[in-house]
Amino acid sequence: MDIIVLPNVEAKTREDIIKILGGILYERGYVKDTYVDATLTREMKYPTGLELLGSTNVSLPHADIEHVNEPALAVARLDKEVEFKKMDNPEESIRVKLVFMPAIKNPKDYIGILQKLTFIFKDPEAIERIKNAKPNEVEEYLRKKLTSRM
Amino acid sequence: MSEGLVKKTILVACGTAIATATVVAEKLRMGLRKYGIDAYTIQCKAAEVAFHHKIAKPDLIVATTFVRKDLGTPVIWGICFLTGREEEETLEKIANLLKGGGVPK
Numbered sequence: 001m002d003i004i005v006l007p008n009v010e011a012k013t014r015e016d017i018i019k020i021l022g023g024i025l026y027e028r029g030y031v032k033d034t035y036v037d038a039t040l041t042r043e044m045k046y047p048t049g050l051e052l053l054g055s056t057n058v059s060l061p062h063a064d065i066e067h068v069n070e071p072a073l074a075v076a077r078l079d080k081e082v083e084f085k086k087m088d089n090p091e092e093s094i095r096v097k098l099v100f101m102p103a104i105k106n107p108k109d110y111i112g113i114l115q116k117l118t119f120i121f122k123d124p125e126a127i128e129r130i131k132n133a134k135p136n137e138v139e140e141y142l143r144k145k146l147t148s149r150m
Numbered sequence: 151m152s153e154g155l156v157k158k159t160i161l162v163a164c165g166t167a168i169a170t171a172t173v174v175a176e177k178l179r180m181g182l183r184k185y186g187i188d189a190y191t192i193q194c195k196a197a198e199v200a201f202h203h204k205i206a207k208p209d210l211i212v213a214t215t216f217v218r219k220d221l222g223t224p225v226i227w228g229i230c231f232l233t234g235r236e237e238e239e240t241l242e243k244i245a246n247l248l249k250g251g252g253v254p255k
Contacts, residue, residue, distance in 0.1 A: 087165075
């Protein structure tokens with residue numbers, strides 16, 4: 001699976017960052033032109049903000065498989081945190097620093113990727129690394145983590 | 151393997167693709183064993199909770215997104231199994247609940 005890491009992304013709202021990440025996936029042919037809108041709609045109905053153990057929060061905006069051409073994961077490190085609604089409570093917002101946008105083609109892959117991402121989310125050291133390492137190192141690190149057999 | 155364990159059914163609900171629910175269900179099945187519970191899990195979309203509830207008659211609903219809470223079965227949030235925040239506490243809460251310890255707050 002291809003991994004794209006964007007450091008120092010400027011975005012004011014969650015709509016901005018979804019358009020930025022989804023736009024890159026679209027430009028590079030991973031997703032269809034319906035992907036961004038489908039992700040925005042899904043995020044409204046089923047928000048994806050996750051409050052982690054440390055001080056860094058993440059979100060997982062995505063759309064269903066029918067909007068995807070080729071699997072990829074786009075990750076943004078935001079300069080300034082952006083508000084996302086919480087997955088378990090759409091009434092509540094959290095400030096999100098890292099946005100993971102998985103474009104998944106095969107539903108079975110999604111389960112595997114999510115499972116591996118949750119291992120990363122639960123590991124404060126991994127999160128620090130994704131926050132601070134050079135983009136190409138983060139890509140390599142994520143590729144290793146996401147393709148490893150558990 | 152599961153001899154001596156209490157058998158319970160848990161309906162696990164998430165947003166749309168059932169991926170989150172599948173990940174959470176796996177953690178529930180593994181995690182509840184040490185509490186002496188053999189959990190049978192059914193994964194479904196949040197919008198289909200009522201339907202699956204009717205058919206499966208679960209002992210508990212674990213949800214990672216908002217689901218209706220008026221089905222007469224306790225609902226517990228399962229986000230902790232994705233983030234690690236209060237994961238053990240939640241597992242314990244679920245185990246107590248399934249063993250008849252009443253509805254937690």
